Structure formats: C-alpha cells, structure tokens
Amino acid sequence: MPMQDLYADIILPLAIEGRYTYSIPPALHNVAAAGVRVLVQVGKSRVYTGIIARVHDKKPELEIIRPLREIADPVPLVVEKQLMLWEWMAEYYMCTEGEVMKAAIPGIFFLKGDISGPVSEKYKVRKETFIRLAVSYSEEELKGIFSKLGSAPRQADVLKTYLHLSDFEAGMEVRPVERSLLLKKSGSASGALDSLIKKGILQARSVETSRLENEDFLTEPLVTLSSSQQSVMESVQDQFRNRDVVLLHGITSSGKTEIYIHLIEEQLKKGKQVLYLLPEIALTAQIIRRLRKHFGNVTGVYHSRFTDQERVEIWKKVAEKDKGKGYRLILGVRSSVFLPFTDLGLVIVDEEHDASYKQHEPAPRYHARDSAIMLAGFHAAKTILGSATPSVESYGNAMSGKYGFAGLMERYGDVRLPEIILADTREAYRKKRMVSHFTPELLNAMDQALGRKEQIILFRNRRGFAPYVECPECGWIQLCRQCAVSMTYHKSERRMLCHYCGDRTAVPSVCGNCGSPGLAARGFGTEKIEDEIRIVFPSARVARMDQDTTRGKNSFSRIIRDFEEKRIDILIGTQMISKGLDFENLTVVGILNADSMLNFPDFRAHERSFQLMEQVSGRAGRRQKQGRVVIQTADPGNRIIRLVLRHDYSGMYRMQAEERKIFSYPPYCRMIRVVLKHRDKIQLNSFSAFLADDLRSFLDDRVLGPEFPVIPQIQLYCIKTILIKIEKKRSLSATKKIILESIGRIRKMKGAGGLRIAVDVDP
Numbered sequence: 001m002p003m004q005d006l007y008a009d010i011i012l013p014l015a016i017e018g019r020y021t022y023s024i025p026p027a028l029h030n031v032a033a034a035g036v037r038v039l040v041q042v043g044k045s046r047v048y049t050g051i052i053a054r055v056h057d058k059k060p061e062l063e064i065i066r067p068l069r070e071i072a073d074p075v076p077l078v079v080e081k082q083l084m085l086w087e088w089m090a091e092y093y094m095c096t097e098g099e100v101m102k103a104a105i106p107g108i109f110f111l112k113g114d115i116s117g118p119v120s121e122k123y124k125v126r127k128e129t130f131i132r133l134a135v136s137y138s139e140e141e142l143k144g145i146f147s148k149l150g151s152a153p154r155q156a157d158v159l160k161t162y163l164h165l166s167d168f169e170a171g172m173e174v175r176p177v178e179r180s181l182l183l184k185k186s187g188s189a190s191g192a193l194d195s196l197i198k199k200g201i202l203q204a205r206s207v208e209t210s211r212l213e214n215e216d217f218l219t220e221p222l223v224t225l226s227s228s229q230q231s232v233m234e235s236v237q238d239q240f241r242n243r244d245v246v247l248l249h250g251i252t253s254s255g256k257t258e259i260y261i262h263l264i265e266e267q268l269k270k271g272k273q274v275l276y277l278l279p280e281i282a283l284t285a286q287i288i289r290r291l292r293k294h295f296g297n298v299t300g301v302y303h304s305r306f307t308d309q310e311r312v313e314i315w316k317k318v319a320e321k322d323k324g325k326g327y328r329l330i331l332g333v334r335s336s337v338f339l340p341f342t343d344l345g346l347v348i349v350d351e352e353h354d355a356s357y358k359q360h361e362p363a364p365r366y367h368a369r370d371s372a373i374m375l376a377g378f379h380a381a382k383t384i385l386g387s388a389t390p391s392v393e394s395y396g397n398a399m400s401g402k403y404g405f406a407g408l409m410e411r412y413g414d415v416r417l418p419e420i421i422l423a424d425t426r427e428a429y430r431k432k433r434m435v436s437h438f439t440p441e442l443l444n445a446m447d448q449a450l451g452r453k454e455q456i457i458l459f460r461n462r463r464g465f466a467p468y469v470e471c472p473e474c475g476w477i478q479l480c481r482q483c484a485v486s487m488t489y490h491k492s493e494r495r496m497l498c499h500y501c502g503d504r505t506a507v508p509s510v511c512g513n514c515g516s517p518g519l520a521a522r523g524f525g526t527e528k529i530e531d532e533i534r535i536v537f538p539s540a541r542v543a544r545m546d547q548d549t550t551r552g553k554n555s556f557s558r559i560i561r562d563f564e565e566k567r568i569d570i571l572i573g574t575q576m577i578s579k580g581l582d583f584e585n586l587t588v589v590g591i592l593n594a595d596s597m598l599n600f601p602d603f604r605a606h607e608r609s610f611q612l613m614e615q616v617s618g619r620a621g622r623r624q625k626q627g628r629v630v631i632q633t634a635d636p637g638n639r640i641i642r643l644v645l646r647h648d649y650s651g652m653y654r655m656q657a658e659e660r661k662i663f664s665y666p667p668y669c670r671m672i673r674v675v676l677k678h679r680d681k682i683q684l685n686s687f688s689a690f691l692a693d694d695l696r697s698f699l700d701d702r703v704l705g706p707e708f709p710v711i712p713q714i715q716l717y718c719i720k721t722i723l724i725k726i727e728k729k730r731s732l733s734a735t736k737k738i739i740l741e742s743i744g745r746i747r748k749m750k751g752a753g754g755l756r757i758a759v760d761v762d763p
C-alpha cells in the first residue's frame with residue numbers, strides 16, 4: 001500500500017492571518033501531531049519555529065508545498081486544550097494565533113535562523129550544573145581538608161567561596177550552588193573546581209529544574225472553617241453541580257483564601273490541577289507561603305519576573321505527567337492561563353475585578369479572567385471568581401443567574417471593618433492646618449498608631465516625586481518630547497521621566513520658554529510623600545513600594561517581609577499595596593488623594609475608585625485591632641466616597657448599573673475599540689475619519705468617534721480611537737467580521753504603511 005501523504009497546518013509566531021500548510025516527510029509521520037514544535041522555512045531563507053495545529057491528508061491548493069524541515073521535540077510541547085484556547089483567543093480578541101502563540105510560549109522555545117546552518121541545537125534548553133559538598137562534613141573534617149589543600153591555594157579558594165555561597169553550616173544539609181556562579185565569584189578557572197570534584201570533596205550534578213526553589217516543605221493541616229465559611233464552601237460546591245462559574249463576594253478578611261485552600265485540597269486529592277490567578281506579582285509572595293504551608297512543593301509560581309530559562313522549567317513541571325514530580329497547583333498572574341495544564345479541575349480568579357487582568361499591549365489583548373473561564377471550560381473544570389468588590393460585569397452575571405453566587409459578609413473572628421474618616425483637604429488648606437500634604441486627621445491617626453507600635457500604609461496612585469515641573473513666571477511645563485504628557489520629576493534619580501514611553505531627560509535648571517531660573521516642582525507622588533513623612537516623623541522607619549523600588553525579582557517579597565516582620569513602620573505605595581495583602585499589625589491606612597482617581601475620564605472610574613478605596617481600607621485592622629482609614633479629599637460629598645464610608649458595595653453596584661444602562665456601557669452592551677496611530681496627524685485624521693465612515697455604513701450609530709484619547713500622542717505617534725458599541729442581541733462575530741474587513745480595506749489604501757491599527761475587544 002502506498003504511503004498516504006500527510007500535511008500539517010502550522011501556527012507561526014507572526015502577525016499573519018491563518019495557518020500555514022506544510023507537507024510531512026514520511027520519516028516524520030509517526031511524530032508529527034497537533035502541538036508538536038517544528039521548524040519550517042518561510043520565504044526564501046528564513047527558518048521559524050511553529051506549532052502544529054492539525055495534521056490531515058487534504059492536499060492544499062498551493063503551487064509549492066514545502067516539507068517540514070525538522071521536528072524540534074519528539075512529544076507535543078503544547079497540549080490540545082492550549083490549542084483550543086489559542087484559537088478561541090485569536091477569534092475573540094481579533095488577533096492572529098501567531099500573536100497568541102508568542103505570548104503563550106517562553107521565548108527560548110522559538111528558534112529562528114536562516115536555512116544555511118543547523119538551527120535547533122544551539123537553542124536546546126541549557127542544563128545548569130550545580131555544585132555541592134560530596135558529604136555533609138563536620139567543621140573538623142573541613143579543617144582537615146583545608147590543611148591538605150595548603151599546597152593548592154586556588155582549590156582552597158574555590159572551596160571557601162562555595163562554603164560562603166551555600167551559607168554552609170556544619171552538619172546541615174548541603175546546599176547546591178550554580179557552577180557558573182561559583183566560578184565567577186571565586187574568580188578561578190574550572191581546573192581548580194574539577195580537581196576538587198575529582199578528589200571527591202565537591203560533587204557536580206546537572207539538573208534542568210534546579211533554577212526553581214527546591215526546598216522541601218513540611219505540610220500543615222488546613223484550618224477549620226468557621227460555620228459561615230463552611231456553609232459558603234458547601235454552597236459553592238453545590239452550585240458547581242449545575243454552574244461552571246461561581247462568584248464569591250466576600251468582604252476583606254472574611255476568609256476567602258481559606259475557602260480557596262479547602263477547595264484546592266479537594267481537587268488535589270482527586271488528582272486534578274488547580275490554577276490560582278492573582279492580579280499582581282506583589283501578592284504572590286504572601287499567598288505562596290500560605291499555599292506551600294499546606295501543599296508543599298507541588299505548588300509553583302508563575303509571573304513575568306522569571307527568566308526565560310526559569311519559565312521553561314515551570315512549563316515543564318506543569319506539563320509533567322508524574323504527579324509526584326510536577327506542579328499540581330500554580331499561583332500566577334494573567335499569563336499563567338497559557339501554561340500546559342493537562343488536567344485542570346478548578347480555576348480560582350482572586351480579586352476578579354482587578355484591571356490588571358486585562359492586557360492592553362501588545363496583542364493578544366486578552367482578559368485573563370474571561371480567558372480562564374474558557375480554559376476551565378475546555379478542561380470541564382469549574383471557576384470560582386472571588387472579590388470583596390466584584391466587577392459590575394461579574395456581579396451582574398451573578399444577579400442574572402448566569403454565574404452562581406455566594407456571599408460572605410462577616411470578617412473572620414469578628415474583626416470589625418475599619419472606621420472610615422473623611423478629611424476635607426480644601427477646608428484644611430483654607431484654615432492653614434495642612435502639614436505638607438497631610439491633614440490633621442491623618443497625622444493624628446498616624447501619631448496614635450506609632451505610639452502603640454502599630455503600622456501604617458499610605459496610598460498614592462502616582463509614582464515619582466512631582467508629576468510636573470512648572471515655570472512660575474510664564475506657566476511653562478516640561479513635556480515629553482515624544483508624548484503629549486508632562487514629564488515626572490524623579491528626585492533620587494535626578495531625572496525627568498515620561499511614564500508613558502520611559503524617556504528620560506536631565507532636570508531643567510531654567511524655563512524652556514522664558515529662560516528664567518527657579519522652576520517649581522508641582523503636585524506630589526510617592527517619592528515626595530516619602531521625603532515629607534521622613535521629616536514629619538523623623539524616628540519612624542519608612543519604606544516605599546512602587547515600580548521604582550521593585551525592579552528586582554525579589555524586591556516585592558523583601559519589602560513585604562520587612563513590613564510583616566515589623567522592620568517598617570510606615571509604608572508608602574501605589575496600587576501595588578492596595579490588593580489582598582494581609583498584615584496583622586497594620587491599623588492605619590491613609591488615602592492621600594481620592595480625587596485624582598474619581599476624576600479620571602473613563603466609564604469605569606467610579607467603580608474603580610470604589611474598589612480601590614474599599615480594597616485599601618481592607619488592609620487595615622485585619623486581626624484583633626479595629627483599623628482606621630483616613631480618606632483625604634477636596635470633595636467629601638462625592639457619592640462614591642459616601643458609599644465607601646458605609647462599605648456599601650451593593651449601593652455602588654446599583655448606581656453603576658443604572659448609569660451604564662442609561663448611557664449604554666458594558667455589561668449592557670459590548671465594546672470594541674479600534675486604536676489608530678500615525679506619526680502624521682493629518683494623515684491620521686483622514687484615515688481614522690475614513691475608517692469610521694466605512695464602519696458607520698454597516699454599523700450606523702454604533703460607531704463613535706474618531707476621537708483623540710486623553711493622551712493624544714505617545715512615542716511620537718498621534719492617536720485616535722473609534723469606539724464600537726454592540727447591543728447584546730446582535731451577533732458579535734458578524735460585527736467583528738465587518739470590522740476586520742473594514743480594517744483590511746484601509747490597510748490597502750495609499751500611504752497606510754505608516755498607520756498602526758490595534759483592535760481591543762472588551763477594553
């Protein structure tokens with residue numbers, strides 16, 4: 001029987017639509033399968049890594065059908081359910097599968113080159129060699145070894161360096177140290193190390209997974225749930241029988257995390273995997289300790305701070321079939337939805353309302369909560385969404401019965417919700433009672449807390465020292481050279497920084513317009529707060545947590561630990577500190593400027609401000625002590641602030657739902673935003689007007705704009721947006737088709753080469 005011809009449809013990491021079809025050489029028939037990583041030639045000379053989406057025997061109608069060049073791994077890298085997610089994501093978020101693939105797979109898996117040389121070899125996952133003591137020596141034995149090494153000073157150096165790097169303690173377990181690190185730190189060539197290995201003093205072991213923490217954890221039993229927690233958990237389990245998604249609305253410190261932990265245990269016992277999503281890296285440090293305490297090292301973490309090598313290792317441990325060796329529970333940020341889960345039983349989306357779950361740039365512009373729900377669906381798994389302040393969308397879905405619902409409205413151990421104090425900044429300024437940026441109410445609360453050795457958090461959603469620098473003579477403000485925003489003054493770096501494009505310049509000494517000296521730094525960011533607090537409370541220990549102080553991989557955990565272990569009295573930070581953190585000795589939270597959040601021009605600004613204030617407040621007084629929250633505002637009558645004062649979530653929901661219904665915003669319609677960018681404003685204007693008109697001819701008044709956004713220029717690109725509102729009963733996919741076709745037409749127009757178009761679904 002003649003061998004049948006087989007073809008592979010391949011996803012390539014390019015922004016091209018559709019899949020590419022290659023023929024499969026007979027020798028590769030038995031290994032080519034969906035999910036397998038391959039190398040293929042594209043164009044005349046380039047070689048790319050792709051993933052097989054489908055193998056079939058339908059000869060494509062192409063003039064040349066190229067064969068696959070090479071198969072990179074003998075087994076699929078990507079599992080079927082991941083491919084399903086990619087396909088859904090590309091379709092739903094209007095991007096290519098290649099763009100999803102690029103976001104999904106650690107970069108190191110992508111081999112790229114030209115056809116002349118061997119491609120795959122160079123990029124194989126590098127194994128790291130670890131060095132450890134061959135035996136767990138005593139102090140005495142080591143002394144003996146060193147005296148024998150007297151004639152080989154370089155070997156002695158290497159050994160000394162090893163002992164230092166491994167935090168050696170006599171008789172304790174011997175900790176491995178990377179070979180490369182050891183060589184670098186000891187400043188010696190590999191010869192000395194090799195001799196030590198030959199003599200049987202040190203030992204080398206090559207491991208693939210050793211970049212990840214490998215400690216063993218003693219596992220502790222779970223806490224006993226309170227009766228109301230228990231009944232909430234049972235209700236969730238019960239609703240899972242006929243609902244795929246349940247929203248858990250539990251106020252801060254009600255024990256949501258403990259309930260998740262119980263649900264996780266149930267799944268792990270069944271041999272299922274669990275994905276636990278968090279919006280922010282800063283949160284993983286605390287939760288991971290709580291999880292590992294119970295579940296040990298089947299628990300893995302995933303976020304963007306890992307190196308590519310580490311990501312590959314996490315990937316492999318998630319894909320590991322041997323349940324004793326792999327990760328069964330992953331705690332991670334939004335990109336963890338891309339990991340190769342084989343057997344998910346449950347997805348937890350904690351702080352489900354959080355805006356960081358949505359990726360805005362680059363494509364895929366996906367929402368991790370909604371994608372996680374899809375992913376769970378592919379695995380026939382369940383999803384629990386948790387929050388103290390659910391998004392209007394999810395709460396609406398729960399109210400309409402689409403999602404199940406469970407509410408937990410008491411704090412564990414009857415800890416009272418914090419008392420909220422409004423501090424009117426306008427009045428305080430008028431009466432000259434402000435001390436720099438602090439109201440008497442806040443200072444008073446801080447004073448008392450410090451006196452009782454309790455801790456304080458101050459929240460300000462703006463980093464840097466001063467948001468702008470202004471000339472008092474003529475009003476000139478230093479703007480970014482590339483964006484239509486002011487440059488922020490960063491004092492410790494002595495630089496002006498653009499928060500949109502990252503551009504840096506020197507701090508101007510004279511006005512760029514009239515040349516007069518004596519420029520004034522206006523407004524205040526976290527850095528300035530820190531400076532001022534150090535002056536007002538000179539003996540307090542002060543730290544700051546924002547993007548600028550948390551660049552290193554472990555910097556989050558360090559600050560959080562320092563705060564937990566009471567080495568910090570006052571912590572100043574941006575939204576990073578607003579979420580889910582649990583500090584037992586924290587009793588005062590200050591929100592320094594509620595108004596800047598409330599006045600942000602976005603239909604979600606009020607919802608977000610409520611969530612933020614309520615979340616930040618939730619940090620105060622989580623244990624026995626009642627906390628106090630001081631909200632500084634120039635508008636104490638504001639409706640949202642009034643609702644925060646009463647911790648009235650459902651009031652906020654009703655108010656927002658009503659507004660959105662009247663003005664037609666999600667969840668009462670769907671939105672798609674088209675963002676156009678061009679360096680030339682005139683061209684941009686004409687292209688965007690053309691696109692809007694074209695869309696209008698199909699979609700009528702569903703099309704709004706084009707409009708300049710709040711920041712109409714970023715990185716020299718002028719920006720316009722078109723918003724499309726689609727009523728719920730209209731077909732979303734038909735509308736998307738119209739949008740894509742319309743964009744296709746504009747891309748073909750003369751001069752459209754300099755035009756960038758991005759589509760954002762559910763912006």
Ligand code: ADP
Pocket residue numbers: 223224225226229250251252253254255256257258259412582622
């Ligand atoms: P949430 O996630 O809703 O903010 P947590 O689960 O973090 O709440 O609970 C708040 C605090 O109360 C945590 O320190 C937690 O360990 C403790 N806690 C909650 N429920 C219990 C329980 N049933 N037994 C013991 N401690 C509990």
Ligand code: ZN
Pocket residue numbers: 480481482483498499500501502503714715
């Ligand atoms: Zn800029």
Ligand code: ZN
Pocket residue numbers: 471472473474475476511512513514515516
């Ligand atoms: Zn001037």
